[in-house]
Amino acid sequence: MIDTKDILETIRMIENENLDIRTVTMGISLLDCIDPDIDTACNKIYEKITRCAENLVPVCVEIERELGIPIINKRISVTPIAMILAACNEKNPVKFAYALEKAAQKVGVNFIGGYSALVGKGFAAGDRELIESIPEALSCTEHICSSVNIGSTKAGINLDAVALMGKVVKRAAELTADRNCIGAAKLVVFCNAPEDNPFMAGAFHGVGEADCVINVGVSGPGVVRAALHNSKDLDITGVSDLIKRTAFKITRMGQLVCHLASERLNVQAGIVDLSLAPTPAVGDSVAHILEEIGLESCGACGTTAALAMLNDAVKKGGVMASSRVGGLSGAFIPVTEDAGMIDAARSGALTIEKLEAMTAVCSVGLDMINIPGDTPDEVISAIIADEAAIGMINSKTTAVRVIPAIGKTVGDELSFGGLLGNGPVMKVNTYSPAKFIGRGGQIPAPIQSLKN
Amino acid sequence: MKAVITVVGKDTVGILAKVSTKCAEYNVNIAEVSQTILQGMFCMIMLGEVDSLQGSFGDFADALRDFGDSMNLKINVMHEDIFNSMHKI
Numbered sequence: 110m111i112d113t114k115d116i117l118e119t120i121r122m123i124e125n126e127n128l129d130i131r132t133v134t135m136g137i138s139l140l141d142c143i144d145p146d147i148d149t150a151c152n153k154i155y156e157k158i159t160r161c162a163e164n165l166v167p168v169c170v171e172i173e174r175e176l177g178i179p180i181i182n183k184r185i186s187v188t189p190i191a192m193i194l195a196a197c198n199e200k201n202p203v204k205f206a207y208a209l210e211k212a213a214q215k216v217g218v219n220f221i222g223g224y225s226a227l228v229g230k231g232f233a234a235g236d237r238e239l240i241e242s243i244p245e246a247l248s249c250t251e252h253i254c255s256s257v258n259i260g261s262t263k264a265g266i267n268l269d270a271v272a273l274m275g276k277v278v279k280r281a282a283e284l285t286a287d288r289n290c291i292g293a294a295k296l297v298v299f300c301n302a303p304e305d306n307p308f309m310a311g312a313f314h315g316v317g318e319a320d321c322v323i324n325v326g327v328s329g330p331g332v333v334r335a336a337l338h339n340s341k342d343l344d345i346t347g348v349s350d351l352i353k354r355t356a357f358k359i360t361r362m363g364q365l366v367c368h369l370a371s372e373r374l375n376v377q378a379g380i381v382d383l384s385l386a387p388t389p390a391v392g393d394s395v396a397h398i399l400e401e402i403g404l405e406s407c408g409a410c411g412t413t414a415a416l417a418m419l420n421d422a423v424k425k426g427g428v429m430a431s432s433r434v435g436g437l438s439g440a441f442i443p444v445t446e447d448a449g450m451i452d453a454a455r456s457g458a459l460t461i462e463k464l465e466a467m468t469a470v471c472s473v474g475l476d477m478i479n480i481p482g483d484t485p486d487e488v489i490s491a492i493i494a495d496e497a498a499i500g501m502i503n504s505k506t507t508a509v510r511v512i513p514a515i516g517k518t519v520g521d522e523l524s525f526g527g528l529l530g531n532g533p534v535m536k537v538n539t540y541s542p543a544k545f546i547g548r549g550g551q552i553p554a555p556i557q558s559l560k561n
Numbered sequence: 562m563k564a565v566i567t568v569v570g571k572d573t574v575g576i577l578a579k580v581s582t583k584c585a586e587y588n589v590n591i592a593e594v595s596q597t598i599l600q601g602m603f604c605m606i607m608l609g610e611v612d613s614l615q616g617s618f619g620d621f622a623d624a625l626r627d628f629g630d631s632m633n634l635k636i637n638v639m640h641e642d643i644f645n646s647m648h649k650i
Contacts, residue, residue: 111565111608111641111644111645111648112648113595113606115644115647115648116565116567116606116644117567118648119639119643119644119647119648120567120637120639170619171617171619174618174619174622174623175618175619175622175639175640176639176640176642176643177622177637177638177639177640177643178639178643358647358648361646361647362643362646362647364646365642365643365646
C-alpha cells in the first residue's frame with residue numbers, strides 16, 4: 110500500500126498549502142497560417158487554434174478531477190504574431206488580436222499569449238507595426254497577452270526598441286486607465302526571452318518549437334514555506350536540501366500532469382517549468398519563504414542571498430523530477446501577486462532598487478510593479494534597459510512588467526483582482542535618463558570571458 | 562489502477578459500510594482499508610480498484626465527495642498515480 114504519511118502529506122499540500130498546477134499551456138505554431146491577405150491569415154489562425162485546442166480545457170478539467178489537484182489556468186501560446194504580420198500586405202495587426210481573442214473565447218482558455226515581436230537585434234518587417242499596435246490590442250481584448258524581446262546575451266540590447274517600449278507600456282496603461290491600467294499588466298518586455306515559457310504575460314511559441322506542444326507550469330510557494338516552518342533548526346545547507354526535496358515533489362506532479370495532458374490530447378509533451386509562482390492568497394507567497402528563512406521582511410539586507418539560494422535549490426530539486434525542463438524555472442517575484450511582497454512594499458521595506466538586485470538571482474525580473482502614472486516614458490525605458498542589462502550580462506532571462514498607475518502617485522493603491530492581485534504605487538527614481546535613451550542604436554553583445 | 566479514498570469526519574455508526582456501499586454502486590472493489598479514530602475523529606484511507614469502474618473517474622470522485630458532504634464527512638478521491646509520482650523515484 111502507498112504510505113499513509115505520503116497520502117496525508119499530499120492532501121495537506123493541496124488543501125492547506127495552496128499546492129496547484131498553475132498552468133497547462135498549449136503552444137501552437139502559426140507558421141502554416143501565414144498568408145499575404147490578412148483576413149485569410151486571421152481565418153486560418155482561428156481555425157488552427159480552435160482545432161488544436163478544442164479539447165484542452167475539458168481534458169485539463171478531467172485530469173483535475175482524477176488527480177484531485179487544481180489546474181488553475183488553461184492557456185495557449187502562439188508564434189509571435191509579428192512574424193505572421195510580416196507576410197501581410199495590409200499592416201493592421203489588431204485584426205490578429207481580434208482573431209486570437211475570438212479563438213480564446215471559443216475554446217475557453219484563460220489567456221492567449223504571443224501578440225509578440227522579437228527585436229533584440231533590430232526591427233524586421235511587421236515588428237514596428239505590431240509593437241505600436243500593442244496598447245490598442247490589449248485595450249480592445251480581454252484574453253490577449255503581449256511580449257517583446259528587446260535584447261539577448263548574444264545580440265546585445267536594441268536601444269531603439271527600448272525607447273519605443275517605454276512609450277508602449279505607458280500608452281497601454283493610459284488606454285486602460287478606466288480598468289486599473291490592466292493593459293500594462295498584460296505586457297512584458299524581455300531580454301533573453303525563453304521560447305517555451307508557459308507563464309503569462311510572456312508566453313509565446315518559439316519558432317524552434319514543434320507544431321503543437323503541451324507545457325506545464327507548477328507552483329507551490331506555500332508548500333515550501335510550510336516545510337521550512339516545520340523544520341526550524343536547520344542550518345542554511347539543510348534549508349537548501351529541504352527546498353530541493355519539496356521542489357522535487359511539486360515538480361513530479363507537474364511532470365505527471367504534462368504526461369497525461371499530452372497523451373490525452375495526442376500532442377507532444379513540451380517542458381515543465383519548475384517555478385515557485387506566488388498568488389495573492391495568504392500562505393502562497395515567495396516573500397514569506399524568505400521571511401521564514403530568517404528575514405524580518407522581504408527587502409531587508411540578506412534578501413538577495415536568500416533568494417539566490419532559494420532559486421538555485423528549486424532548480425536542483427526540480428530538474429531531477431522532470432524529464433524535460435524549460436521555461437523560466439525558478440522563483441518568481443511579482444510584487445502585486447504576492448501577499449508578502451505587497452506588505453513589504455507598503456511598509457517601505459521593499460524598494461524597486463532592491464527588487465532590481467533580486468532579479469539578478471531570481472528566475473525573471475521586475476514583475477507586476479505599480480509605478481506613478483506620471484513617470485516619464487524615458488524613465489520606463491531606462492528601467493527596461495537596466496533590467497535587460499542584468500539579463501544580458503548574466504546570461505539569464507530578465508523581464509519588465511511595470512504598470513504606470515494613471516492618475517495615481519506613490520502610496521496610492523492599484524487593484525487588478527484575481528491572480529494579478531493589488532499593490533501600492535512604488536517610488537521611482539526620476540532623474541532623467543532621456544539623453545541616454547534618446548541615443549538609440551544597439552548596446553553591443555557582451556564579452557563572454559574575463560568574467561569579473 | 563487504484564483510487565485512493567480518504568474519509569475524515571466525526572465518528573458515527575456505519576461510515577465504513579456506507580462508503581463501501583457507495584463504492585460498490587460504481588463497481589469499485591475495495592482492496593485495502595486503514596482506519597483510525599483520533600479523539601473522536603474518524604480517519605480512513607481506502608484503496609479501491611477502479612479497472613471496471615462504472616462511469617468516469619471524475620464522476621465517481623464527485624459522487625463520493627457529495628455523499629461525504631451530505632454526511633458531514635470530508636471525502637477525497639484521487640488517482641494513485643499522483644502519490645506514486647510524488648513520493649517514489
